[in-house]
Amino acid sequence: MAYYDRLDEHGLAVLDYVRARRHDFHRHPELSWCEFRTTAVLCRELAQMGFSVRWGRPLWGELRPHNLPPREQLDAAFAAARAELGEGDPYLAEMAGGFTGLVAELDCGGGPHQAFRFDIDALPVQESGGCDHSPCGAGFASVVDGRMHACGHDGHMAVGLGLARLLAEHKAALKGRFTLLFQPAEEVAGGGVHFARLPQLQGADRLYSVHVGIVDRPVLVCDATWIAGSVFEVVFRGRPAHAGNNPHYGRNALLAACQAVTALYGIARHGGGASRVNVGAMHADNPNNIICDEARLRFEVRGADNGIRDYMAQRARQVIEGAAAMQEVTVEITPLTRFENHPNHPALAAWIKEQALAFGLGAGDIQDSYQVPASEDATFMTRAVNEGGGQACHLLFGCPVVGGHHNSRFDIPDPLLAWGSSFYFHLARQALACWGSDQFKV
Numbered sequence: 001m002a003y004y005d006r007l008d009e010h011g012l013a014v015l016d017y018v019r020a021r022r023h024d025f026h027r028h029p030e031l032s033w034c035e036f037r038t039t040a041v042l043c044r045e046l047a048q049m050g051f052s053v054r055w056g057r058p059l060w061g062e063l064r065p066h067n068l069p070p071r072e073q074l075d076a077a078f079a080a081a082r083a084e085l086g087e088g089d090p091y092l093a094e095m096a097g098g099f100t101g102l103v104a105e106l107d108c109g110g111g112p113h114q115a116f117r118f119d120i121d122a123l124p125v126q127e128s129g130g131c132d133h134s135p136c137g138a139g140f141a142s143v144v145d146g147r148m149h150a151c152g153h154d155g156h157m158a159v160g161l162g163l164a165r166l167l168a169e170h171k172a173a174l175k176g177r178f179t180l181l182f183q184p185a186e187e188v189a190g191g192g193v194h195f196a197r198l199p200q201l202q203g204a205d206r207l208y209s210v211h212v213g214i215v216d217r218p219v220l221v222c223d224a225t226w227i228a229g230s231v232f233e234v235v236f237r238g239r240p241a242h243a244g245n246n247p248h249y250g251r252n253a254l255l256a257a258c259q260a261v262t263a264l265y266g267i268a269r270h271g272g273g274a275s276r277v278n279v280g281a282m283h284a285d286n287p288n289n290i291i292c293d294e295a296r297l298r299f300e301v302r303g304a305d306n307g308i309r310d311y312m313a314q315r316a317r318q319v320i321e322g323a324a325a326m327q328e329v330t331v332e333i334t335p336l337t338r339f340e341n342h343p344n345h346p347a348l349a350a351w352i353k354e355q356a357l358a359f360g361l362g363a364g365d366i367q368d369s370y371q372v373p374a375s376e377d378a379t380f381m382t383r384a385v386n387e388g389g390g391q392a393c394h395l396l397f398g399c400p401v402v403g404g405h406h407n408s409r410f411d412i413p414d415p416l417l418a419w420g421s422s423f424y425f426h427l428a429r430q431a432l433a434c435w436g437s438d439q440f441k442v
Contacts, residue, residue, distance in 0.1 A: 002218035003365040004399065004419035011415075011422035014162040018421055019414040021045070022158035023140035028084075029122030029147040029154070032185035033068050033098040034077035037084060038120050038157070040091040042182050045161055046104040049168040051180070054200070055102035056094025063194045065098045065185070067337050074098055101184035101191055103200045106167055111176025112435045114428055115201060115385070117209040117378055118153075118160035119186035125150040128408040135411060150410040152212040152401075155417050157182065159210065159397075162421025167428065175432055179204065181381075189231070189337040192377025196384040206348065206431060207385040207392035208424065209378040212412050213405060215370060215398035220356055220423075223349035223369040224396045226376040227274055228309035229302040229339040234260070234320055238329035240293040250291025254284040256327035257295035263319035264299060267312065273304025274373055275312050298336075302375060305341045339375035342383040345391040351434075352393060352427065359426050370396065374405075 007015065030038050039055055047053050068074065074097065082092055101120065127133075127141050127148040135141040142148045149155075160180055167178055179200055185191040195201065215221060236257050241250030261279050269275045277299065284295040301316055303309030317333055324331035349369070356366050378394055385392035397420050403409030 004416040015418040025154035036081035051104035159420040196380040213401040221396035228341040229375040254292035260323035276302035348391040
């Protein structure tokens, strides 16, 4: 039996609730910076529980979202949310323009400040319609064409709401301040950069963040670190010419882009740790009889740490500029966003393992540490808390993942989410017991 199938009384109490919330979010996926309906639903749920909720422009203050999608995409997503929720929805207006996400706080009086982070965006993936795909059979598959919660963020939100319900129901027995951050735009390394600067996170004694799945077996990882990454947009500009009559007059931007793509995949990998490169898109809107004068591509590099990421980025710039020089075209390389590698607080990771054992997990249910060969923008928040005198740690609620992450058949077990809510509640209460001890010191 998987660890998450052994639900305690608190897990059983929120199971139906987290299942229903996860299924609702799964049916209504929204892309990065377009999480308007998602944010409004979260605000409503948390306000009804008694949390103090801040969202939209009042939450963001002087901060501004970056790497936003095209304006027409933002406007269409906002209009769709307004059409569903109604003109009078009290939350939507303040989110216009991409000011999504929220922070919910429950103040129970003197004690530690504990923060929990959950990401909320979906992916541009068309969900499988196969009869063996559980969301289809159970009636909660995505109703939005070309969009899907294919990474588990619908589950993360459900864990957060389950935790919120348990905190609210036991408020009289709790102390301290509980801050739940529902962060937008993780998939584009957007929201975490800004949420790390929010005043609601400042002074946090502890920050917990989590990802479901990732490790494709039922195991709790107490210390999950993520590799660093950077994303770039590249534009090659050449000179058009007749492809048959005088091709030698032209300067072929598309050929330069093709040579750059080949060269990018040929970059020598770093001997000091994991390194990655991927070209996700290449486009040239050009007829067949004209030498192409403009081509675009978007690519990413990753590294086990920030230094290896920077090595990959430097080599990528060199080979792209070399490809442009070969074809005598110009090139612009624009950084779009980045992910950082930052270690978890070792004392908090060790304490989480102790608490997992006390919560009923066996040694075989726990993995001490794991470096995920992917990237996460929660690391900006981890860094802010750890460097601010607190303790921050990222966990994995590992489980068999149908189809794999970012796949059209992605699915996760609902009991895992109820277990996660209950385990987080356990951590929150146990932290109160050791408040003021050496375990809270950096």
